Structure formats: C-alpha cells, structure tokens
Amino acid sequence: MSQQASLYEQLGGEAAVNAAVDIFYRKVLSDGRISAFFEDVDMEKQAAKQKAFLTMAFGGPHNYSGLDMRTGHAHLVERGLNDSHVDAVIENLAATLRELGVDDALINQVAAIAESTRDDVLGR
Amino acid sequence: MVTIHYAKDNFELGEDQSVLDCLTDRGVPVPFSCRSGACQTCLMRATGGKPPEASQQGLKDSLKLQNYFLACVCHPTEDLEVALPDDDDIQAAIPATVKSLTLLNPEIMHVALECHAPIEYRAGQFINLFQDPTLGRSYSLASVPYEDDHLHLHVRRLPQGRVSGWIHEELRPGQTVEVRGPAGDCFYTSGNNEQGLVLIGTGSGLAPLYGIVRDALGQGHTGPIHLFHGSRDLDGLYLTGELHDLVRQYTNFNYVPCLSGGDVPHGFASGRAHDVAFQQIPDLKNWRLFLCGHPEMVKAARMKAFLAGASMKDIYADAFNVSQSS
Numbered sequence: 277m278s279q280q281a282s283l284y285e286q287l288g289g290e291a292a293v294n295a296a297v298d299i300f301y302r303k304v305l306s307d308g309r310i311s312a313f314f315e316d317v318d319m320e321k322q323a324a325k326q327k328a329f330l331t332m333a334f335g336g337p338h339n340y341s342g343l344d345m346r347t348g349h350a351h352l353v354e355r356g357l358n359d360s361h362v363d364a365v366i367e368n369l370a371a372t373l374r375e376l377g378v379d380d381a382l383i384n385q386v387a388a389i390a391e392s393t394r395d396d397v398l399g400r
Numbered sequence: 401m402v403t404i405h406y407a408k409d410n411f412e413l414g415e416d417q418s419v420l421d422c423l424t425d426r427g428v429p430v431p432f433s434c435r436s437g438a439c440q441t442c443l444m445r446a447t448g449g450k451p452p453e454a455s456q457q458g459l460k461d462s463l464k465l466q467n468y469f470l471a472c473v474c475h476p477t478e479d480l481e482v483a484l485p486d487d488d489d490i491q492a493a494i495p496a497t498v499k500s501l502t503l504l505n506p507e508i509m510h511v512a513l514e515c516h517a518p519i520e521y522r523a524g525q526f527i528n529l530f531q532d533p534t535l536g537r538s539y540s541l542a543s544v545p546y547e548d549d550h551l552h553l554h555v556r557r558l559p560q561g562r563v564s565g566w567i568h569e570e571l572r573p574g575q576t577v578e579v580r581g582p583a584g585d586c587f588y589t590s591g592n593n594e595q596g597l598v599l600i601g602t603g604s605g606l607a608p609l610y611g612i613v614r615d616a617l618g619q620g621h622t623g624p625i626h627l628f629h630g631s632r633d634l635d636g637l638y639l640t641g642e643l644h645d646l647v648r649q650y651t652n653f654n655y656v657p658c659l660s661g662g663d664v665p666h667g668f669a670s671g672r673a674h675d676v677a678f679q680q681i682p683d684l685k686n687w688r689l690f691l692c693g694h695p696e697m698v699k700a701a702r703m704k705a706f707l708a709g710a711s712m713k714d715i716y717a718d719a720f721n722v723s724q725s726s
C-alpha cells in the first residue's frame with residue numbers, strides 16, 4: 277500500500293463502511309447504555325445515518341461541519357447525552373473494527389477522529 | 401451536454417454537478433441531508449434513461465431494478481428523465497373491473513381485479529385502489545403475474561374503515577374501480593436461489609407473502625422457505641388448505657400457522673407469529689426476511705431479525721400503516 281493512502285483508503289473505503297454498518301448498528305442497539313437513543317427511529321433511515329457516521333469516523337468524504345454535529349445531536353443532549361455515551365459509541369466502533377480484523381494502529385486513528393468531535397456532539 | 405427532464409421542465413446539467421444540485425438550484429423541492437450518498441433522503445427514480453451504477457450504491461436490488469437512484473451522487477453522462485418517488489403523476493390511474501369478491505374468513509375479502517390496460521408488477525408489491533378520486537388505499541398483491549390472470553387483493557375490514565368497509569359492503573362484481581401502481585419494494589428477486597427465506601405476516605399481511613412464496617417457488621428458489629402466519633384465533637387464518645397443498649408439493653416450503661389467543665389445536669403453533677419464527681430460527685445470519693402486516697409487528701420483527709443476524713438489506717417489509725388523514 278502506498279505511503280499516501282488515506283485512512284479511509286487503508287480501511288477499504290465504502291466497502292469497509294458497508295461491512296461495518298450492520299455490525300456496528302447491531303452493537304449499538306444491543307448496548308443497554310446507549311440503545312435508548314436509537315430505539316424510537318426509523319431503522320432504515322437510522323442505518324443510513326450510521327453509514328454517514330462511519331464514513332466520517334473512517335476519514336472518508338463527508339460534508340458535516342462541527343455545527344452540523346452540534347445541531348444534529350442537540351435533541352439528544354437535551355435527553356441527557358453525556359461523555360459516558362460518547363465513550364460507549366467509540367468502544368462499539370473499536371469493537372466493530374476489531375471484529376473485521378482491522379489493525380490496532382488504524383483503529384486508534386478512527387477512535388481519534390470520533391474523539392475529535394466529542395465537544396461538538398455534546399454541544400460544549 | 402446532459403439534460404435532466406423533470407416534470408415538464410428540462411434542465412442542463414452543469415459540469416461536475418449532481419442531479420440533486422441541478423434540481424434544487426432550479427427550485428425543485430428534492431429532500432436531501434448528507435449529500436454524500438449515505439442517508440438516502442434524496443431518493444429519486446429514473447422514468448427514462450438509466451441512472452449510473454454509482455448512484456445506486458447501497459440501494460436494495462428491488463429498488464435498483466426499478467431505476468431508483470440517489471440524486472446527490474448521480475452524475476449521468478446521458479440524458480435522464482427523473483421523478484420524485486411519491487410523485488403520483490408518474491403512474492396514471494388504470495380502470496379495473498371487479499371480477500369476484502369472496503370472503504376468505506369473516507373479516508378478509510378476496511378481491512380479483514381485471515385491469516383494462518396491462519399492468520407490470522411483482523407479487524408482493526401494492527397498488528392503490530380508489531373509491532373516488534380523492535380516496536385511495538394501498539392493498540398488496542397476492543397474485544403472481546405469470547400464474548394468475550387477475551390482480552388478487554386480501555382486504556381486511558376495519559371498524560368504520562372507509563375504503564375497506566366500502567369494499568366489503570358496497571362493491572359488487574362487474575363494477576369498475578381505478579387503481580394506481582404498482583409500488584413498493586417488498587418482493588422476491590432471483591439470483592441467490594439457495595438463500596433461506598423467512599416470511600412473517602399477521603392478518604391480511606398474508607396477501608403479499610402468499611404472492612412472494614409462490615413467486616419464489618415459481619422462479620425455482622431452492623433454499624428453505626418458512627412462512628409464519630399469525631392471528632389471534634382460528635377464524636383469522638385463511639388459505640390454510642392452499643398453503644398445506646404447497647407444503648406437500650415443495651419439499652423446501654414450510655408453513656406454520658400461529659395462534660396468539662388461548663385455544664391452540666394440534667397443528668398450530670402457540671404464540672405471536674414473529675415470536676414463533678425467531679424461536680424456531682434463532683440465527684438469521686444470511687437469511688432473507690419478508691415482514692408484512694401490523695405496523696407494530698413489522699417494527700418489532702425488523703429489529704429482532706436484525707439483532708438475530710439478518711443484514712439490513714435482506715429485510716423487506718411492508719407495514720400496513722393505516723392512514724389517519726382523510
């Protein structure tokens with residue numbers, strides 16, 4: 277693999293997102309710490325949003341700004357979204373990638389991208 | 401230069417411009433969110449021309465077959481005629497003659513319709529049936545186009561239901577009604593003939609499933625096919641004879657009538673259809689699911705099936721949402 281390959285390319289691009297989305301979403305829905313945030317929504321639409329989330333975390337192309345993340349999660353912050361929930365999401369993300377056989381070094385980079393959005397997601 | 405035809409307008413597509421940008425720039429109200437091909441809110445349909453493959457990435461096979469695409473990632477190199485998916489005008493109303501009305505059980509009417517113009521459909525899709533030009537309701541197709549001459553519907557009568565009440569009380573054979581459609585992506589597609597199929601329906605949710613099962617068998621599906629049909633009591637089940645006949649005819653087909661009320665005679669499973677199904681087939685990895693009928697059942701079963709390992713793209717569903725508007 278070339279030196280310049282982006283994180284997204286190293287992970288496998290859109291195919292990697294597609295492989296991860298079912299696993300990740302299944303983990304989130306089965307995780308009692310955060311499942312409540314995801315329960316009362318249209319599953320198909322929600323799955324598409326998970327793809328958007330994964331693309332972003334994998335360093336792929338997206339058009340979300342920090343402000344989008346703030347407004348997008350504001351209704352969840354009102355319902356009590358806090359650091360422990362972000363931790364849980366990042367944990368599930370890492371576990372998903374581990375299940376797909378991704379190297380720890382790449383997993384850490386993905387976790388770092390998700391981590392970098394923490395304050396926006398929590399509206400701080 | 402590429403031209404996008406929408407309704408009666410022709411728009412020139414700019415270089416590197418997506419169909420979404422082209423339309424929204426001109427004031428066409430196409431919904432969108434992520435602009436990156438992920439959220440599918442910008443779903444549109446090509447009614448003329450073929451959408452590029454890249455714009456269909458992530459869509460279900462059945463939607464791809466019908467030329468649906470995501471406008472935000474659609475960069476066609478040839479002219480395209482497009483429509484919003486809920487745009488009624490892309491499908492003209494077709495008159496149809498009522499050929500027969502037969503009660504399948506005390507509350508479900510079998511309706512056979514003969515369309516005055518040919519209508520191309522897949523078993524399991526639905527049509528909209530109009531009592532008058534402003535009052536239409538969706539009914540799923542239980543018929544298989546290459547096996548049945550007419551369109552077959554199973555209409556459950558709802559208390560004070562306007563259209564279902566009219567169908568049960570007033571409609572007569574020989575009368576002409578208008579239908580629009582077909583629509584919906586809950587149908588069988590061949591290509592993965594060994595995959596296991598689980599079909600779960602409640603009440604008149606058997607209508608699309610009865611069509612889908614026969615379509616799959618007719619197209620030579622070889623994988624196991626399990627149909628679970630649920631009702632509270634015996635009165636609510638129907639077509640049991642026909643389904644038992646299919647079981648005798650096809651070794652890969654299995655039919656499980658489920659009763660959620662108290663009295664469960666021999667030969668019936670006890671419990672709600674989706675509970676019985678997930679008990680009998682606990683691991684749904686690599687299975688294809690069809691879920692039809694009561695919206696609460698569909699919602700719960702979709703979640704359970706997914707958590708039991710089924711892939712999102714392998715879950716096909718029609719919730720029989722009852723409209724609250726007039």
Ligand SMILES: Cc1cc2nc3c(=O)[nH]c(=O)nc-3n(C[C@H](O)[C@H](O)[C@H](O)COP(=O)(O)OP(=O)(O)OC[C@H]3O[C@@H](n4cnc5c(N)ncnc54)[C@H](O)[C@@H]3O)c2cc1C
Pocket residue numbers: 526537538539540541553554555556557558559560561562563564565584604605607608718719720721722723724
């Ligand atoms: C994709 C799809 C496929 C479908 N397929 C089928 C099918 O194959 N078979 C089938 O039987 N159905 C099917 N349906 C449901 C069908 O389209 C109708 O919704 C159903 O027949 C009820 O229509 P209706 O006009 O009889 O009832 P409506 O007049 O719309 O009333 C529905 C119910 O709401 C109650 N109600 C209405 N208005 C009020 C009010 N103001 N206050 C309180 N209660 C009210 C009525 O009493 C009635 O019980 C499907 C629906 C969808 C979305």
Ligand code: HEM
Pocket residue numbers: 310313314317325326328329332333340348349352357361362363365366390391393394397433434439
């Ligand atoms: C860790 C950083 C996070 C990132 C980068 C992120 C990113 C995203 C993105 C891109 C979307 C799609 C927005 C859209 O297109 O509408 C989204 C939606 C959503 N996120 Fe997050 N998210 C994060 C954390 C969380 C957490 C911790 C929760 C809850 C436990 C959460 C719950 C949701 C929900 C429920 C939606 C759907 C909102 C709706 O439309 O109803 N997210 N997120």
Ligand code: FES
Pocket residue numbers: 431432433434435436437438439440441442443470471472473
């Ligand atoms: S806007 Fe999200 S897929 Fe097009």
